[in-house]
Amino acid sequence: xxxxxxxxxxxxxxxxxxxxxxxxxxxxxxxxxxxxxxxxxxxxxxxxxxxxxxxxxxxxxxxxxxxxxxxxxxxxxxxxxxxxxxxxxxxxxxxxxxxxxxxxxxxxxxxxxxxxxxxxxxxxxxxxxxxxxxxxxxxxxxxxxxxxxxxxxxxxxxxxxxxxxxxxxxxxxxxxxxxxxxxxxxxxxxxxxxxxxxxxxxxxxxxxxxxxxxxxxxxxxxxxxxxxxxxxxxxxxxxxxxxxxxxxxxxxxxxxxxxxxxxxxxxxxxxxxxxxxxxxxxxxxxxxxxxxxxxxxxxxxxxxxxxxxxxxxxxxxxxxxxxxxxxxxxxxxxxxxxxxxxxxxxxxxxxxxxxxxxxxxxxxxxxxxxxxxxxxxxxxxxxxxxxxxxxxxxxxxxxxxxxxxxx
Amino acid sequence: xxxxxxxxxxxxxxxxxxxxxxxxxxxxxxxxxxxxxxxxxxxxxxxxxxxxxxxxxxxxxxxxxxxxxxxxxxxxxxxxxxxxxxxxxxxxxxxxxxxxxxxxxxxxxxxxxxxxxxxxxxxxxxxxxxxxxxxxxxxxxxxxxxxxxxxxxxxxxxxxxxxxxxxxxxxxxxxxxxxxxxxxxxxxxxxxxxxxxxxxxxxxxxxxxxxxxxxxxxxxxxxxxxxxxxxxxxxxxxxxxxxxxxxxxxxxxxxxxxxxxxxxxxxxxxxxxxxxxxxxxxxxxxxxxxxxxxxxxxxxxxxxxxxxxxxxxxxxxxxxxxxxxxxxxxxxxxxxxxxxxxxxxxxxxxxxxxxxxxxxxxxxxxxxxxxxxxxxxxxxxxxxxxxxxxxxxxxxxxxxxxxxxxx
Numbered sequence: 139x140x141x142x143x144x145x146x147x148x149x150x151x152x153x154x155x156x157x158x159x160x161x162x163x164x165x166x167x168x169x170x171x172x173x174x175x176x177x178x179x180x181x182x183x184x185x186x187x188x189x190x191x192x193x194x195x196x197x198x199x200x201x202x203x204x205x206x207x208x209x210x211x212x213x214x215x216x217x218x219x220x221x222x223x224x225x226x227x228x229x230x231x232x233x234x235x236x237x238x239x240x241x242x243x244x245x246x247x248x249x250x251x252x253x254x255x256x257x258x259x260x261x262x263x264x265x266x267x268x269x270x271x272x273x274x275x276x277x278x279x280x281x282x283x284x285x286x287x288x289x290x291x292x293x294x295x296x297x298x299x300x301x302x303x304x305x306x307x308x309x310x311x312x313x314x315x316x317x318x319x320x321x322x323x324x325x326x327x328x329x330x331x332x333x334x335x336x337x338x339x340x341x342x343x344x345x346x347x348x349x350x351x352x353x354x355x356x357x358x359x360x361x362x363x364x365x366x367x368x369x370x371x372x373x374x375x376x377x378x379x380x381x382x383x384x385x386x387x388x389x390x391x392x393x394x395x396x397x398x399x400x401x402x403x404x405x406x407x408x409x410x411x412x413x414x415x416x417x418x419x420x421x422x423x424x425x426x427x428x429x430x431x432x433x434x435x436x437x438x439x440x441x442x443x444x445x446x447x448x449x450x451x452x453x454x455x456x457x458x459x460x461x462x463x464x465x466x467x468x469x470x471x472x473x474x475x476x477x478x479x480x481x482x483x484x485x486x487x488x489x490x491x492x493x494x495x496x497x498x499x500x501x502x503x504x505x506x507x508x509x510x511x512x513x514x515x516x517x518x519x520x521x522x523x524x525x526x527x528x529x530x531x532x533x534x535x536x537x538x539x540x541x542x543x544x545x
Numbered sequence: 546x547x548x549x550x551x552x553x554x555x556x557x558x559x560x561x562x563x564x565x566x567x568x569x570x571x572x573x574x575x576x577x578x579x580x581x582x583x584x585x586x587x588x589x590x591x592x593x594x595x596x597x598x599x600x601x602x603x604x605x606x607x608x609x610x611x612x613x614x615x616x617x618x619x620x621x622x623x624x625x626x627x628x629x630x631x632x633x634x635x636x637x638x639x640x641x642x643x644x645x646x647x648x649x650x651x652x653x654x655x656x657x658x659x660x661x662x663x664x665x666x667x668x669x670x671x672x673x674x675x676x677x678x679x680x681x682x683x684x685x686x687x688x689x690x691x692x693x694x695x696x697x698x699x700x701x702x703x704x705x706x707x708x709x710x711x712x713x714x715x716x717x718x719x720x721x722x723x724x725x726x727x728x729x730x731x732x733x734x735x736x737x738x739x740x741x742x743x744x745x746x747x748x749x750x751x752x753x754x755x756x757x758x759x760x761x762x763x764x765x766x767x768x769x770x771x772x773x774x775x776x777x778x779x780x781x782x783x784x785x786x787x788x789x790x791x792x793x794x795x796x797x798x799x800x801x802x803x804x805x806x807x808x809x810x811x812x813x814x815x816x817x818x819x820x821x822x823x824x825x826x827x828x829x830x831x832x833x834x835x836x837x838x839x840x841x842x843x844x845x846x847x848x849x850x851x852x853x854x855x856x857x858x859x860x861x862x863x864x865x866x867x868x869x870x871x872x873x874x875x876x877x878x879x880x881x882x883x884x885x886x887x888x889x890x891x892x893x894x895x896x897x898x899x900x901x902x903x904x905x906x907x908x909x910x911x912x913x914x915x916x917x918x919x920x921x922x923x924x925x926x927x928x929x930x931x932x933x934x935x936x937x938x939x940x941x942x943x944x945x946x947x948x949x950x951x952x
Contacts, residue, residue, distance in 0.1 A: 147711050174934070177711075188936040200932030206707035208934060213712075297838035300613035304554050304584075305620075309834075400829055401808025422807055423833035427716075431704035434929035435841070522841035525607030527581070527615060529595040 139169050139452075140233045141190070143269075144178040144240035144247065145213060147206035148283030149290075149436050150444035151269045154239050155209065156202035157448025158267065159190050168456040173231065178212035178238070179247060182224050187231075202445070205431045207239075216247055221254035228262055235263050235455045239448070241270035241281075242489055245464055249484040252462040265451045266464035266484060269444070271430045273320035274493070277486045279469040279477065282447055285440030285517035287314075287429050288324035291368075292521055294425060296328035299335035299366045300524060307419025308355060308365045308411050311336075312404045314429050316372035319343050319494045320514075321429070323506045325368035327518055333532045335366025342372035343494045344503035346381055351407070352414045354504050359417065371403060371424075382406055400424055437519045443467060443477065450479040475516035546576050546859075547640045548597070550676075551585040551647035551654065552620060554613035555690030556697075556843050557851035558676045561646050562616065563609035564855025565674065566597050575863040580640065585619035585647075586654060589631050594638075609852070612838045614646075623654055628661035635669055642670050642862045646855070648677035648688075652871055653895040659869040672858045673871035673891060676851070678837045680727035681900070684893045686876040686884065689854055692847030692924035694721075694836050695731035698775075699928055701832060703735035706742035706773045707931060714826025715762060715772045715818050718743075719811045721836050723779035726750050726901045727921075728836070730913045732775035734925055740939045742773025749779035750901045751910035753788055758814070759821045761911050766824065778810060778831075789813055807831055844926045850874060850884065857886040882923035 141158055143151055155174075162169040172190040175181035188209075193201075201208045216224065228236070238248045245266040252264040268275050271287035291313055302309045313322040319341030326339060337358040340346055358365040375384040382402045404422030411420045447465040454460045463481035470476040498510035548565055550558055562581075569576040579597040582588035595616075600608075608615045623631065635643070645655045652673040659671040675682050678694035698720055709716045720729040726748030733746060744765040747753055765772035782791040789809045811829030818827045854872040861867045870888035877883040905917035 143711075147708050176937075188934060190934075192936065193934055197932060197935055200930065201934060203929075204707065204931040204933075205704050207711040208937075211711040293840050294835050297612050297840050298834055300611065300840075301554050301834055301838040304550075304614040304618040399806070399808045399812035401806045401812070401831060405806035405808070421834065423835065424808060424831065425835070426830035427705055427708055427828065428701050428830065428832070428835070431708040433700050433704050433707075433931055522610075523607065524611040524840055525604060526611075527595060527597075527600055527608060528604055529599065530583075530615075 139171070139235035139237065140173045140175055140182070140187070140228065141237040141239070142175040142178045142181060143207035143209045143211050144238055144244040145211060145269070146241070146271070146430055147211060148269055148271050148430055149205045149286035149432070150282055150441050151206070151239055152204055152208045153202045153441050153444035154267050154269060154282060154448035156198045157445035158237055158452050159198060161449040161452035162456070163191070165452065165456050169235065169452075171231070173233065174209045177210035179214050179216050179220070179224070180212045181210070182227050183220060185227055205433050213243070215243065216250055218254060221251055222258070224251065225255065225258060225260045225262070234261060235265070237265050237267055237451050237455070239267040239269050241272070242275055242487060242491060245275070245484060246488040248462070248464070249488040252484060263455045263460065264462045264484070265455050266487060267447050267451045268465060268467070268487070271321060272315050272318050274318035274491045275487050276490045276492045277464070277466045277482045279467050280517055281467070282440060282444035283430070284320060285437035285519070286435065287321055288327070288514060289437045289518045289521070290429050290432050290435045291321055291324045291425065292327040292518055293435060295325040295336055295366065295368060296521060296524060298423070299328055302335060302364055302366050305419065306364050307421065308359070308367065308417055310367045310369060310404050310407050310420070310422040312369050312371050312422065312424040314425065315342065315370045317342055317491045317493060319370050322368050322370035323494060323498065323510055324514055324518065326506045326511060327514060327521065330524075331526070331531065333362050336368040337362060337365050338367045339505050340367070340369045340373050341494060341499060342370045342374065343499060345376040346373040348410055352410065355411055356415055359415070369403065369407065400426065437517060439517060439519055446479060454481045546578070546642035546644065547580045547582055547589070547594070547635065548644040548646070549582040549585045549588060550614035550616045550618050551645055551651040552618060552676070553648070553678070553837055554618060555676055555678050555837055556612045556693035556839070557689055557848050558613070558646055559611055559615045560609045560848050560851035561674050561676060561689060561855035563605045564852035565644055565859050566605060568856040568859035569863070570598070572859065572863050576642065578638070580638065581616045584617040585645070586621050586623055586627065586631070587619045588617070589634050590627060592634055612840050620650070622650065623657055625661060628658055629665070631658060632662065632665060632667045632669070635667075641668060642672070644672045644674055644858050644862070646674040646676050648679070649682055649894060649896055649898060652682070652891060655869070655871070656891040656895040659891060670862045670867065671869045671891070672862050673894060674854050674858045675872060675874070675894070678728060679722050679725050681725035681898045682894050683897045683899045684871070684873045684889045686874050687924055688874070689847060689851035690837070691727060692844035692926070693842065694728055695734070695921060696844045696925045696928070697836050697839050697842045698728055698731045698832065699734035699925055700842060702732040702743055702773065702775060703928060703931060705830070706735055709742060709771055709773050712826065713771050714828065715766070715774065715824055717774045717776060717811050717814050717827070717829040719776050719778050719829065719831040721832065722749065722777045724749055724898045724900060726777050729775050729777035730901060730905065730917055731921055731925065733913045733918060734921060734928065737931075738933070738938065740769050743775040744769060744772050745774045746912050747774070747776045747780050748901060748906060749777045749781065750906060752783040753780040755817055759817065762818055763822055766822070776810065776814065807833065844924060846924055846926055853886060861888045
């Protein structure tokens with residue numbers, strides 16, 4: 139068998155890798171050699187393989203607990219020609235099973251390879267093992283990698299809320315997720331007490347209105363005397379234009395400076411708040427790559443499930459003799475959290491992006507619902523406890539975030 | 546007694562607060578009421594106090610483990626008039642001991658209050674309890690708050706290095722610290738193996754040359770095939786002008802866009818690398834406020850010492866009957882890490898900023914020395930372990946970061 143990793147890393151992507159390797163080792167005569175290709179499809183094309191039977195269990199376990207892709211990663215969509223080159227490499231080493239860990243682009247790669255294999259009568263079983271911090275794979279309740287990234291976001295916003303509580307004003311946090319708001323929504327898990335932040339959450343699933351944003355901020359300042367905002371990097375205006383681009387175009391005619399760069403969205407929103415509300419202390423941070431690779435901030439459930447999807451892929455390919463598929467996580471019905479794993483056809487997962495369902499977004503479009511919190515909490519796990527002096531706790535009856543519009 | 550917090554929060558500032566409160570409680574009849582003022586000097590002027598004897602030990606311990614200033618914070622330098630108003634408040638409640646937790650600005654506030662108290666024959670003992678993630682207080686080996694912030698930075702750069710290892714190119718991380726490079730330098734603790742990042746570190750203690758920076762990056766790319774860079778937000782050109790300002794001014798005559806905002810320095814450097822080296826994958830992140838408030842990423846040594854400086858301040862004021870001072874941490878000589886606490890005069894700590902000593906900076910000015918690593922390691926504690934496949938470890942003889950200039 140051959141296994142590789144692709145796309146953006148996550149905190150638990152190596153759990154899936156090690157899960158698959160250990161399951162293959164346990165399969166006895168089912169699998170002979172276990173190859174790992176370096177930097178995904180690129181490594182297969184270049185013949186850059188390592189022998190994963192040579193690694194000790196101790197090393198495998200240590201790698202499993204390490205963030206980012208231990209085999210290296212790549213962003214490359216294979217052409218038909220690439221596929222033929224891949225098949226040559228696989229035949230050279232008598233490889234019958236191919237596993238690829240990644241998001242929907244990686245699922246597409248597996249799908250292309252599988253279709254080309256069928257077309258070329260190449261006997262190779264192709265499996266996709268899900269991974270994405272964006273939580274945007276179709277056919278899945280959630281994806282490995284999301285729980286840990288969401289944990290990082292919730293912790294970061296929790297700390298930031300405490301910081302804002304101490305010094306006041308408005309704080310804007312820009313969070314990853316271009317098309318799906320799941321990761322930004324996880325900021326809501328930071329909130330444990332009535333007047334905790336985040337007080338507002340803006341997702342790419344809803345058009346962003348600057349006017350309403352300013353009104354929301356003013357209402358939050360009235361209610362809480364301060365305001366913490368979580369914003370997805372992917373928010374757009376009504377026409378679907380990314381906010382920074384929309385704003386720059388609109389403002390260009392007035393001779394204003396173009397906005398660009400990593401902090402552009404946060405700076406733009408901070409500037410809007412300053413100029414339109416007169417609030418002086420307004421700060422913005424863009425969380426960036428830390429969200430997907432910070433060591434030590436891992437959701438135990440996420441780590442466990444990431445391990446399982448790797449194992450399940452090998453069981454499906456070797457044990458059940460299936461030709462192709464992607465492992466999907468489905469949630470069991472009932473109050474107690476539990477999941478089962480299913481093999482779904484590759485085309486169900488490839489390319490398409492799942493977005494936040496309406497039931498997870500507040501009617502005002504500026505917060506998440508209780509349903510989202512119940513959905514996300516078991517994926518992220520208990521956060522480090524934070525406490526206040528009893529004399530400083532706001533007692534009862536405070537306004538609930540996400541009701542700003544009616545205030 | 547009265548205690549308050551001031552300046553930027555840290556992960557362990559509440560340890561100092563709780564350390565002082567519990568020491569005062571233990572002092573028996575030495576201290577009567579224990580007041581906490583909200584938002585520092587501002588709360589004293591407004592008479593916003595809470596009674597810290599009313600809080601249970603369980604609450605105090607839970608607050609101690611919570612990041613950011615539990616009493617709220619402020620940035621305000623008291624005028625002579627403010628001081629008289631403060632003294633009136635203190636007299637009203639028969640307060641004889643004043644403790645202020647903060648950095649060098651807060652030490653200055655305590656110093657001003659003490660001098661005014663002497664002038665006005667007001668019987669009040671004034672103590673400064675040190676706190677700053679910048680580690681820039683004079684008269685101290687290091688300061689409470691630094692170890693935990695440094696731990697966050699080291700973890701973040703560790704994860705980022707793994708991310709860069711997977712996807713390649715150049716990654717630039719901008720780290721807090723306007724005048725002192727201690728926090729940026731802590732990025733070096735992320736490096737455990739020969740070819741780990743960070744490969745380059747730039748500190749505000751050395752003038753930054755764009756030409757040399759580009760040369761350094763090219764050399765690192767040659768040696769490692771990738772490059773992770775830690776840069777202090779405070780780097781300046783030869784004349785001491787902050788880099789973004791210097792670059793904007795220099796470029797303005799060519800009609801280029803002005804750089805500003807939270808991501809400006811990272812974007813500027815990323816742009817320089819892209820245009821002058823032709824490397825396509827260049828990314829930048831600015832760590833921002835997370836460095837001082839992320840819950841759960843705490844150095845145990847830092848937490849312990851933060852607790853101790855709070856206790857020591859109360860012991861000095863009440864037990865030893867001293868009139869004023871700041872608690873300083875001194876390192877005991879010898880191989881095994883240990884510290885002792887001393888009371889130093891307020892003027893030694895107030896206002897002045899300590900910078901990285903020359904012995905901690907590599908001769909080339911683009912890395913830290915072994916002496917810095919030995920200095921910082923016990924303050925930060927062991928990082929979460931990260932591992933690689935044995936077949937992917939670079940064996941022996943690789944180049945050492947910080948030697949770029951000679952390469």
